[in-house]
Amino acid sequence: MLRKLYDWTLSMVDHPRALWVLAFISFIESSVFPIPPDILMIPMIIARPSRAWLIAGVALVFSVLGGILGYAIGAFAFETIGKPILESLGKDDAMAAFSTRFNDLGFWAVLTAGVTPFPYKVITIMSGWTAMPLGTFIATSILARGLRFFLVAFLLWKFGAPIRDFIERRLGLMFTLFVVLLVGGFAALKYL
Structure with a gap:
């Protein structure tokens, strides 16, 4: 079934x-859909590089709006909708342990999920479930998703199709390393 969704996308x-x-995929991916908008964004930008910023902007706006839906699912319908979604993603074991530390991580959790391959929908639902301040959630989502989508758009606009393999295979790893270094840098400054 996942392959059919991927092929349809x-x-x-x-x-x-x-x-x-793309708006629809970006919206539902942030709360329930398993296929990221990048799958659609990348070939769209390669086909029409002059629309790269528009495409990234649409993905950003609708991803954040979908994230707010995920937040609402976590806040108001966790047991009936949110928990089954997280269980289907194999995240049910980590939910209880993670929820106790989640709001301490707040900004970093949303930032990490917004730019890395970690499913953003997990963080949107968890943010609502743990009652993270909505303003923090929205601001961090805009930052993280904007960074991700506009960097992809920039790379494709600048380098075209040859950069596609790097984006699809290694950009998630690069974002993950960036977040690790950023968090590590702040942690090191705390002890200096």
Whole structure:
């Protein structure tokens, strides 16, 4: 089933309403859908580099709006909707332990999930479930998702199709390393 969803998402690249499809995918990926918007964004930007910023902007706006839906699911419907979603992603064992530390991490948890391959929907639901301040959640989501989508757009706009393999295979790792170094740097400053 996941392969069919992936193939369907990819088939929408040439659709006349591809931007609306991207908006929809970006929105639902932030709370329930397993396929990230990058799958659609990358070929759309390669096909029309002049629209790179528009494509990234659509992905950003609708991803954050979908994140707010994920937050609401966590805050108001965790047991009926949120928990089954997290269980389907294999995150149920970590939920209880993570929830006690989650709001201490707040900004960093949302930032990390927003830019790395970690499922953003897990963080959106957990943010609502643990009652993270909504303003912190939204601001960090804008920062993280903006960084991710606009960096992808910039790389594709600047280098075109040759950079696609790097983005698809290694950009998540680069973002992960960036966050680790950033957090490590702040931790080191704390002890100096």
